[in-house]
Amino acid sequence: MNKKLVTSAGVLIAASASLVTLPGTAHAAQGPKPGFHVEGGRLVDATGKDFVLRGVSHAHTWYPSKTAQALADIKELGANSVRVVLSTGTRWTKNDVADVKNVVAQCKANRLVCVLEAHDTTGYGEQGDAASLSEAVDYWLEVADAVKGQEKYVIVNIGNEPHGNAGYTAWTQDTKDAVARLRAAGFDHTLMVDAPNWGQDWSNTMKDNAPEVFAADPDRNTVFSVHMYGVYDTAAEVEAYLSSFVARELPVVVGEFGFDHGDGDPDEDAVMATAQDLDLGYLGWSWSGNGGGVEYLDLATEFDAGRLTTWGERLFNGPDGISSTSREAGVYRRGCLVKYRLDAWNGGFNADVTIHNTGEQDLKGWKLGFAFPGDQQINSAWNAKVSRNGRQVTAADEPWTQDIPVRGSVSFGLNASGPGAVPSEFSLDGVPCTKY
Structure with missing residues (x-):
């Protein structure tokens, strides 16, 4: 089954992800919790309140000059979070410490939770120039000064879609190793980990091994992210996947999703309705600037908030949409x-x-x-x-x-x-x- 998402140089071709926070088994205290953390299977902000992501992705690494206005517009439309695409320098121009600091500052100025993701890992094992999760960790260590101390405002999405449809069985150990290295280096953030199979986890590798990965995090502060495209073209598939995490009290997110895609027709209504029913977060793909044949995934035409596309109107203003379900993070209240x-x-x-x-x-x-x-x-x-x-x-x-x-x-x-x-x-x- 070839269910991969294609990315083209200079263009981020993903969809939105929702942070799913789930009721779950409480764990022993793991020390101080300076920011976002998981309690009983739910994502909790630094004020001790449940937080459900409602936002979109923005391709900052290819459109840095658009970021300031994009974040302001995304906030104005009601989002409480933004997933910001960064590059490690492996495939695209590296976003260095100063740039990442600026992105975090802009997120905070707009009262948005900043989900930072390293995009160069997309399709590793199948995409020849993709970075490994280990290389992504090297990048986070390099830009640590930009994110340490920002645990109240920043979630670290270690690597986007870190395995394609080849070699994906390595996902479990690679992810455990990445989390362990970041914790050893003093990263106290909530860590978001994407599924293999170009994020869609059709092999159920992440679903089956999530308890092992979560237990291996000494902080018990890992959130799982699935990308819902053509594999999730029925409500039954969406509900079954997300509910399996909820039932086991594991925090899960829909890290990306769209209303259409080359590998099938995802059921975006089911994604949004199920997330709302289960009190889970989602992040839609993506604000603007898509290319390589998936321009239809733009939420805003040419970065213009006054020209939302049909997909943008659906995500922001439709049933179970961002404007009606988003709640600001407690640290910004x-x-x-x-x-x-x-x-x-x-x-x-x-x-x-x-x-x-x-x-x-x-x-x-x-x-x-x-x-x-x-x-x-x-x-x-x-x-x-x-x-x-x-x-x-x-x-x-x-x-x-x-x-x-x-x-x-x-x-x-x-x-x-x-x-x-x-x-x-x-x-x-x-x-x-x-x-x-």
Whole structure:
């Protein structure tokens, strides 16, 4: 059975993957958990909350100039994560430490979980110039400074589709060895491992050997990733494969999937519905820039978020789609307390406003929203830019008040005419705040 995905130089031809986190057997504590980790078969973020991936892949290694806008657009469409294609330098231009650091920073700026994957391993054993998983580990050790310390925000996908349809029986030992080397080198991240058979695991090699691989990870922090293309062309096949991991309390992901492919017609509706039913994640392939005959897998036409393709509309806005099912990672969730102190007199008032950051991340730039109870008019403001539209008021940071560290605060003031009154509700960047 030749069920391989073809990749052409300069083009990533994969689909999206979903991170499946599963209820499972608890393991003994393996030491501190600085970021994402697996608990009882489920993927958990650094705040201790379940996290279900809802995102897409972006081919950064071939389109680095598109990455900043792509990540912003992907976030705006509702995704909570992005799978970023990197190169080890074996087949394509290497993404070095500085570049990977920049990618991680951009993911964080857009409040996206960054799934970083080394793409050069695609089809190893069948694709002549493919890198081995061992070579992929060499790459991760080389760029360690870009990802260590980022365990709250980064998941390391060791190698894309690391075995083709030849030599795939080596997958189990190769994967165990790769995980062991990364752990020995101090990688505390959740590690994502792709299936063999060009990611589709038609041989059930990953499915059958997943317990052994998971148990071999001293951190018990490995997540399994299957790529669902033509092999998964019926709902029954999708459900049977994913449910087998859930039943054994093993964390699994759909690392890539599409709505069509040269090896068959995958059932994308079943992938998304099953992931939703089982509370599993998925990552769709891919944002834009596909070539080699699979241009139809683009989610956005020519990287334009305003021109989603039929596949893009389906993935983002259709049933069980990203926009309706995505939930932001806990480390990015914003929390706030607002104190609004009023100094009123006949005909006007001053308001001193203090914003306390009770969330999980330092804030750089903010907008506070509230409503005046009547026809009050703003005369002036200090330490914030304040505007009014009807009764709605927006206060935005000035350069010297843009930073609010965790457990820190900033204050601003305004002068207005009209009767003084304390607004009933406040929101920070759209997140409701507690008033005190």
